[in-house]
Amino acid sequence: MPHESISVFDIFKIGVGPSSSHTLGPWRAAQLFLQSLEQKHQLLQVVSLQVLLYGSLAKTGKGHGTDLAVLMGLSGEDPVTCDVETLDDKVQRIRTTKKLVLHGKQEINFDPATDVAFLFTESLPYHPNALTFMITLHNGEQLAATYYSVGGGFVQQENEKTTTTDAVQLPFPIDTADDLLHWCRKTGLSISEVVMENENSWRSDEDTRKGVLKIWQVMKECMFRGCHSQGMLPGGLQVKRRAADLNKKLLKDRTYTDYDSWIQAIRAGGSDFKYILDWVSCFALAINEENASFGRVVTAPTNGAAGVIPAVLHYLVVFCDGYNDDKIIQFMLTASEIGSIFKKGATISAAMGGCQAEIGVSSAMAAAGLTEVMGGSQRQTMMASEIAMEHHLGLTCDPIGGLVQIPCIERNTMGAIKAITASQLALQSTPDFAKVSLDTVIKTMWDTAIDMSHKYKETAEGGLAVHIPLSLPEC
Structure with missing residues (x-):
């Protein structure tokens, strides 16, 4: 069985409070979702987007700023470099204009009050911290991707391996x-x-x-x-x-x-x-x-x-x-x-x-x-x-x-x-x-x-x- 390779910089991450699993993780999930759209040349084809928050992300997401984190991640902001003093203003602008500019490139109609859904009574089996991004493209095609925020800012996409540091051959493999x-x-x-x-x-x-x-x-x-x-x-x-x-x-x-x-x-x-x-x-x-x-x-x-x-x-x-x-x-x-x-x-x-x-x-x-x-x-x-x-x-x-x-x-x-x-x-x-x-x-x-x-x-x-x-x- 291969050893999981975790670096010091996987354990210690610079981010924004208040929660690594409810704030940083969803923020990173939004960034990963945008990356996948860009890699597939679909980002500029998006016409609508909805975010579904499940389980613990739904139940305590408001207090943890999960919705704020997702909006910032989808906007192209990075938790390591963003100006934390302006986050509230940026979120309020999205709420007021009901517009979201994906990765700073593709503007879509987006109302956080309805397009971020807190599914308090639903939970996915793999992990309590789950969120799904659902999009519609210009051609009418609908796509969805689910991510799990598994703690400490680590994010795992459904049916994919944990997104930690790229696998390497360590001289001293350690699991225990x-x-x-x-x-x-x-x-x-x-x-x-x-x-x-x-x-x-x-x-x-x-x-x-x-x-x-x-x-x-x-x-x-x-x-x-x-x-x-x-x-x-x-x-x-x-x-x-x-x-x-x-x-x-x-x-x-x-x-x-x-x-x-x-x-x-x-x-x-x-x-x-x-x-x-x-x-x-x-x-x-x-x-x-x-x-x-x-x-x-x-x-x-x-x-x-x-x-x-x-x-x-x-x-x-x-x-x-x-x-x-x-x-x-x-x-x-x-x-x-x-x-x-x-x-x-x-x-x-x-x-x-x-x-x-x-x-x-x-x-x-x-x-x-x-x-x-x-x-x-x-x-x-x-x-x-x-x-x-x-x-x-x-x-x-x-x-x-x-x-x-x-x-x-x-x-x-x-x-x-x-x-x-x-x-x-x-x-x-x-x-x-x-x-x-x-x-x-x-x-x-x-x-x-x-x-x-x-x-x-x-x-x-x-x-x-x-x-x-x-x-x-x-x-």
């Missing part, structure tokens, strides 16, 4: 944690070194380093913005941003206009336990408040869990003297491999596995990255990952109002703190005495996902989502 440990033992390489050797199958060492540092730069910019942005989050829940107020309080009302000065000021505040705890929480809050505001974030491995890894990275940078490129790259490569193993052995989609598949996986990734950078062995690194996931097993996805806000934002703070704790435990432990392996906890997580009711899988039909009275405006 045991595979990874095998190659580490055989070569004597660390986890991050094994990952870098695999990445060299796609691009040069220098290009991988540049790409990872670009991801890190987006994380830093997102966190800095989040720590300096006030107001209410969109969506009608009246959730107040907290990161900026906490940042201001911790810095005793001092303000900094650039990232480096800000980090230096935080570091100068000392190493008191409560001080560190407050900052790790602030870092995670900042990222996910930006995510909830349709800001630019990095899937890590998802948007809903985007704050965990940057928060733990900033813990490393600020309080563990880890502010150098080599350590950042080492952390990211290690974390990405853990994320890919979870994706292959279980899922990173909350619609498939609940929040254990998002916050749990991100915490496991962060714990591994931190442990290797702090000098842990390969087995201690995997042990840290296992500990972090073990204490997220069964975590449900029950977003109030279908928005990635309550309890999602605070859960990132919990995931970050658990990752740091898991790393500390592993660094102080001897893996020989561990009773639970990383592969065992991954299998257990998948078994738990299968057993979990659909009400707790990003449908907003169970848990907190049905116990908090709401009066949300129509989007």
Whole structure:
């Protein structure tokens, strides 16, 4: 059986919030659909289009901006480069004019109110996150294509293989944690070194380093913005941003206009336990408040869990003297491999596995990255990952109002703190005495996902989502 090849840049993707599976995935699906039309020379023949959203995409699509994402993707906007400040204006223009310019080339009549259909009671069997594009051409021919957003921004077209990085022959094929440990033992390489050797199958060492540092730069910019942005989050829940107020309080009302000065000021505040705890929480809050505001974030491995890894990275940078490129790259490569193993052995989609598949996986990734950078062995690194996931097993996805806000934002703070704790435990432990392996906890997580009711899988039909009275405006 061939090994699935997943790159660090498949796990870490630059995109727009609030959800990798409900925003970034549908956006990418729309782009893929346009690409297929262009390849078949059909784009300029389209006269009408309808988008059908199924399952979880329908049930929580409004809160996640699924319709916005699809409109932007069909318009030719790219989530990596688009101006996030103008997205609302562009969507409103489409709604007002009832015109859509496909890929900026082919104008058609399109009314989002009727041409984007939320099929709340219908679901397709392969995956809860499904959407279908239906078009009519000039000659009257009708065509349809269905895509599945399978988590973390990964998209799969119906009856086709997953659209990840092009298949390559990796020197160290890895599907399980045991595979990874095998190659580490055989070569004597660390986890991050094994990952870098695999990445060299796609691009040069220098290009991988540049790409990872670009991801890190987006994380830093997102966190800095989040720590300096006030107001209410969109969506009608009246959730107040907290990161900026906490940042201001911790810095005793001092303000900094650039990232480096800000980090230096935080570091100068000392190493008191409560001080560190407050900052790790602030870092995670900042990222996910930006995510909830349709800001630019990095899937890590998802948007809903985007704050965990940057928060733990900033813990490393600020309080563990880890502010150098080599350590950042080492952390990211290690974390990405853990994320890919979870994706292959279980899922990173909350619609498939609940929040254990998002916050749990991100915490496991962060714990591994931190442990290797702090000098842990390969087995201690995997042990840290296992500990972090073990204490997220069964975590449900029950977003109030279908928005990635309550309890999602605070859960990132919990995931970050658990990752740091898991790393500390592993660094102080001897893996020989561990009773639970990383592969065992991954299998257990998948078994738990299968057993979990659909009400707790990003449908907003169970848990907190049905116990908090709401009066949300129509989007």
